[in-house]
Amino acid sequence: LNTINSSTGYSGFQLKTGHSPRIIPPLIPLVPNLDEVDDVNNALEVLRRLHDDIQEAKDNLLRAKVSQAEFANHHRRDEVVFATGDHVMLSTFHRRRDYLQKDDKRVAK
Template structure:
């Protein structure tokens, strides 16, 4: 509920409600002059939008980091030119000739 996601940097509860849940009630008394209007709906919505945008930025940064680390150990990509001979694996296409219609694979 309150666990922060490593990729987004936010807890799901915070992204949904715009605040972190309080696990224990506040120990200080609430002042009498505090009103419900002190936090406006516009402020809450803008804070939610900011949190969601920051989470999306964090996800994009995590995606880039993961791609970088995954590609560190891969061999370089082979470049093929037009006319190069290649081997094609037909393991999953061995009965294509038995299909009816014009190479139909789905209804």
């Protein structure tokens, strides 16, 4: 987003607007906290929320994947299962042309 171009030494945002974008505010307060237990609890809470958010994102991706597969398969027919010994019809439309074409491996038509 705000990557500095090695040629110009400026980011695209800075060249377009004339200033760098604002810095994201810190996640924790800047006031020093002397209680180590509160620091540990705050860190654990941030990590727990981060873990929950990651798990929710994974669930959303899985839900989207299933939904996309459902819509993609909606107009497709069911898969035909063939067993050993079943008789099938094959399209040989191009086989005759392949046979008639001259090739280094063929002696005659």
